[in-house]
Amino acid sequence: GAGVSQSPRYKVAKRGQDVALRCDPISGHVSLFWYQQALGQGPEFLTYFQNEAQLDKSGLPSDRFFAERPEGSVSTLKIQRTQQEDSAVYLCASSLAGAGQEDQGEAFFGQGTRLTVV
Amino acid sequence: QKEVEQDPGPLSVPEGAIVSLNCTYSNSAFQYFMWYRQYSRKGPELLMYTYSSGNKEDGRFTAQVDKSSKYISLFIRDSQPSDSATYLCAMRGMDSSYKLIFGSGTRLLVRP
Numbered sequence: 001g002a003g004v005s006q007s008p009r010y011k012v013a014k015r016g017q018d019v020a021l022r023c024d025p026i027s028g029h030v031s032l033f034w035y036q037q038a039l040g041q042g043p044e045f046l047t048y049f050q051n052e053a054q055l056d057k058s059g060l061p062s063d064r065f066f067a068e069r070p071e072g073s074v075s076t077l078k079i080q081r082t083q084q085e086d087s088a089v090y091l092c093a094s095s096l097a098g099a100g101q102e103d104q105g106e107a108f109f110g111q112g113t114r115l116t117v118v
Numbered sequence: 119q120k121e122v123e124q125d126p127g128p129l130s131v132p133e134g135a136i137v138s139l140n141c142t143y144s145n146s147a148f149q150y151f152m153w154y155r156q157y158s159r160k161g162p163e164l165l166m167y168t169y170s171s172g173n174k175e176d177g178r179f180t181a182q183v184d185k186s187s188k189y190i191s192l193f194i195r196d197s198q199p200s201d202s203a204t205y206l207c208a209m210r211g212m213d214s215s216y217k218l219i220f221g222s223g224t225r226l227l228v229r230p
Contacts, residue, residue: 004161031216040126042206042220043162056217091161107218109154109161 004110006092012116013082021077021113025094032075033107034067035091043091049075050098082117089114121145124207124221132229137194141207141221144188148209148219151183153192156204156223165205166192197228 005024013019025032031050035043036059045059051072060067064083069075079086089112124141131137139153150169154162166181168174168190174181180193190209194201207221 033216033218035218040222042122042124042208042222043218044220045217048216059217093161106164106167109163111159111161114159 004092004094004108006090006110006113008113009111010114010116012118015083015117016081017117018078018080019082019115021079021090021115023075023077023092023094023110025073025075025092026096026108027073029094029096029108030098031095031107032069033093033095034075034077035093036061037089037091037112039088046077046090079115082115084117087115087117119144120222121219122207122209122221125224126222128225128227130227130229131197133197133199135197135228137197137201137226137228139192139194139205139207139224139226141190142188143190143209143219145209145211145219146185146188147211149212150210151181151190152208152218153179153181154206154208154220156206158203162206197226199228199230202226202228 007022034046037043047067048056049069064080066078091112093107093109095107122143153166155165156162168181168183171183171185178195182191204223204225206223208218
């Protein structure tokens with residue numbers, strides 16, 4: 001596709017429900033990022049993949065959060081036993097180059113998934 | 119204290135005005151500085167990308183970085199109603215550091 005695609009765009013979950021958020025990065029992009037954006041705040045880093053390898057998951061807020069990118073393209077962010085504080089927009093971004101390369105280039109963001117936990 | 123501070127606004131200006139948006143930061147390791155524009159219910163879109171100190175101009179947009187003061191700015195000339203959005207500054211460290219640190223964003227409203 002032309003850009004980073006995320007689905008669903010909106011998700012309402014009951015507290016305690018598990019959710020899965022999908023990201024389709026730009027074809028051929030090595031790096032994939034997940035960010036969390038609370039209302040009125042800037043995005044905050046959650047996790048980073050270089051191809052299928054999860055190189056950094058230091059931003060995941062708890063062990064209820066899990067991300068994968070098994071074939072180095074599509075990624076899924078899973079949240080188990082959702083809580084109200086998980087309500088936010090979850091943004092996926094991809095970039096052409098991998099970490100450690102001189103010019104990582106622009107990170108392209110998807111439109112995000114707005115998660116509301118009720 | 120946050121690593122990156124940004125006035126949340128909102129900032130309201132008349133069409134045609136020059137807009138100045140700013141961020142301060144505390145981490146001297148930051149080397150790459152970016153400005154993103156985010157329309158309501160959309161993802162951030164990169165406007166300007168600058169390495170180290172200096173100025174960069176692209177059309178109506180000028181980005182300035184002053185590393186000695188840990189201060190970055192985005193200027194928008196001849197502002198248009200279509201510029202109304204939230205502007206996010208973002209920065210990261212050296213080449214091997216991929217993690218972007220964002221400011222909280224400034225809401226801009228350009229009145230026709």
